[in-house]
Each structure stands twice: as C-alpha cells, then as structure tokens.
Amino acid sequence: MESAGSKEGINNSGSKFKQEIHSKVIRAGKRTYFFDVKxxxxxxxxxxxxxxxKRFGENGKFSYEKHKxxxxxxxxxxxxxxxxxVVDYIFEKQPEDERVSRSNDEETEAEFEEAEIAEVKDYTNVEFEDI
Structure with a gap:
C-alpha cells in the first residue's frame, strides 16, 4: 500500500481548493484500487x-479500464x-479450496508494478493513449 500527500487544484471559478486530500493505493494482481479522500x-x-x-489490446498495447x-x-x-x-459471509461460506490466496496476488503484482507506478504518481491526469 502506498499513500500520496495533499494536492491543490483550481476550480472553474479560479479559486484554490483542496481537490485531493489523501490517497491509498492497493495493488491486487491485475487490479489496482485507489481510495482517495477529496x-x-x-x-x-x-x-x-x-x-x-490493465487491459492488453490486440495490437500489443495496453490501456486501463477504470470504474469509480x-x-x-x-x-x-x-x-x-x-x-x-458480505466479507464475513464470503469467508464463512466459501469453501477453503476455492479461496484465492494472497500469495497468488503478490506473484502477479510484480508483473504490473512498474507500469502502475507511473499511474499512481498522477493517475487522474494521465493520458492513457500516450502510454
């Protein structure tokens, strides 16, 4: 997990406001979750x-699909x-052999870490077509 500091932005009227207050990043295999306080x-x-x-296209390039x-x-x-x-329900009802282990996530995490670092630094302003 990583944390980012405060950022200031300018709203449409030109005055300053704190746009992003605090961030937490959670890498989980091929997915990354961002928890942002704004x-x-x-x-x-x-x-x-x-x-x-992270999605790979037929042309070999990758892009990011985001849901917020x-x-x-x-x-x-x-x-x-x-x-x-619901998390308690899943842990209680899901058969043990069907659970995804944390070690599997950690192994696949290394594959995507380098590309994700650039996104974490300023992911809200990245033009993904330029990557």
Missing amino acids: STRSDEFYLTITESK IFLYKEDFEKFMESLQE
Whole structure:
C-alpha cells in the first residue's frame, strides 16, 4: 500500500481548493484500487474508490479500464457495515479450496508494478493513449 500527500487544484471559478486530500493505493494482481479522500467546494470530504484494470489490446498495447464509486460521509457507516457483512459471509461460506490466496496476488503484482507506478504518481491526469 502506498499513500500520496495533499494536492491543490483550481476550480472553474479560479479559486484554490483542496481537490485531493489523501490517497491509498492497493495493488491486487491485475487490479489496482485507489481510495482517495477529496473535498468539495464547501470543504466537505468524500471518498472515491477507483478500480483500475490493465487491459492488453490486440495490437500489443495496453490501456486501463477504470470504474469509480463516489461515497459521501452520510453513507460511510452503512457502507462499512454492509461491506463487513458480505466479507464475513464470503469467508464463512466459501469453501477453503476455492479461496484465492494472497500469495497468488503478490506473484502477479510484480508483473504490473512498474507500469502502475507511473499511474499512481498522477493517475487522474494521465493520458492513457500516450502510454
């Protein structure tokens, strides 16, 4: 896991605001998850969860497919409770031999780490067609 510091941006009206407050990166095999704390113009914090998957095209080039969830503080408690409930259910009900081991994720993680590092540094402003 990695963490990024604060960033400042400029909104459409030209005034400065804290766009990205804190980030956590989780590499999980071919996927990378970004947990980003951001601020609205009225200084309300919210969370974005982004899943980034590396995809290889027929031409040999790769791109990233991204999915993003915006989570606001009034939903944090319900979200965390529900997430914990379904994770507990999976660990309780999933047969042991069907679970993916963490070591498998760590082995495949090394394959993608170098390309992902460039994305982590400033992934929101990267033009993926230029990679």
